Amino acid sequence: MSVRRYRCTLAYDGTAYHGWQVQPQHRTIQGDCERVLRELSGHRIRVEASGRTDTGVHARGQVAHFDWPLPARPATKLWLGMNALLPPDIRVSAGRAVPSTFHARFSATGKEYRYFIHNAEPVPPDVRLYRLPVRDPLDVPAMRAAAAVLQGHHDFAAFAANPNREQDGTQRTLTELRITQRGPLILIRARGDGFLYKMVRSLAGFLIRVGRGELRPEETQTILESRVRTARVPTAPPQGLFLWQVYYRPTSNPK
């Protein structure tokens, strides 16, 4: 029996989960997806994502793949079946068969994360679990000036949680670090070819400090070039963070 590889897009509300990765005692996104696929197939199926998301982090466009050990099924049927069994805070969409060379993690060429800040209090209840509340009015032009320094190809060791544990080094290209404001919502968009562990939350934590006036945009260059993670760069809480989109080369991305 030939094994067929499927790729799917996952959106989840991370509030109730201990992140992506399977853990024995905790609810995780991967754990729930694998449980559901086991119910559907009767087999243990491993689900691989583009990357792990941490406890409390959300996703709109996580991508995962798995190998289906039974006769091929229409992908639409498969993801409708998964959604019927998954809890409402995880949704699968856009499942489709892919060549066995496709790998959600290794084929990815880049990602977009979004960090949502509600710059007023109180936060409206409908978005309270998906935005970080910041009461002090943030200086958005200062945040933009700092973000402009961070864009591009750099050694981001100063913005990694554990720079020494990064297997592929600490250089990355941040193709976009853009800050937009709409009413009380301040949105940080980070796109790049890859991200270090907790890098987006570190960038967000740093930019919020700049917005508060605790750090000047002019200090960005010095901090970046120090390549040392210090307390000057805090890690922003997970609740404002969404893995928004994962990019793949068109060839590994057939319709």
Added chain:
Amino acid sequence: MSVRRYRCTLAYDGTAYHGWQVQPQHRTIQGDCERVLRELSGHRIRVEASGRTDTGVHARGQVAHFDWPLPARPATKLWLGMNALLPPDIRVSAGRAVPSTFHARFSATGKEYRYFIHNAEPVPPDVRLYRLPVRDPLDVPAMRAAAAVLQGHHDFAAFAANPNREQDGTQRTLTELRITQRGPLILIRARGDGFLYKMVRSLAGFLIRVGRGELRPEETQTILESRVRTARVPTAPPQGLFLWQVYYRPTSNPK
């Protein structure tokens, strides 16, 4: 002891509530606000809103007033006190003292409602309780053509749940009925000097039918002029609806 009137803005997630109005056996927004004010003051305090919202309807900018029977307090302290005791799905903001001539309902000069449609499936989990899922691709230009006919001063009996029970008749001015689209989100914005019972959900239900091609935009005029509510105009579910803002004359709205 002089009684002082306070005005406050309320945002709520209506999912868990049987609407605004106090009911003996059910959780309601008004019930929770009055319970909290009683805890804070030791007195029964009546909270009056700009209007009732139905079971499951949300609010970003509901306005209410109440009379505080104890010595005046800084309004900020009062709403921080309320938020400390209220559940997280109700938040009070922008409380302030107002003249006793201010009345949340009778002083209101207009309102804005927003109805959120997610025109794709599945709905991302973080917005699943705040948007109506509609799978079939909606024809937004057709919806806009129908909305243009509805804008202005009309007899809206055909879009009221109980036109015969409307005490102030069924004529209203819809100053704006605008439809915008951003990705899978279709947003209906309705602003007017007043709304009949379930009028926004009836407008939304009608516009969705037009978007589905079940009614042609050209039929809008006939339905409006019939002044009769029929099954051609369904009531859209409450989960997509937010009371977004209430308008007051500047004189009844002092800083």
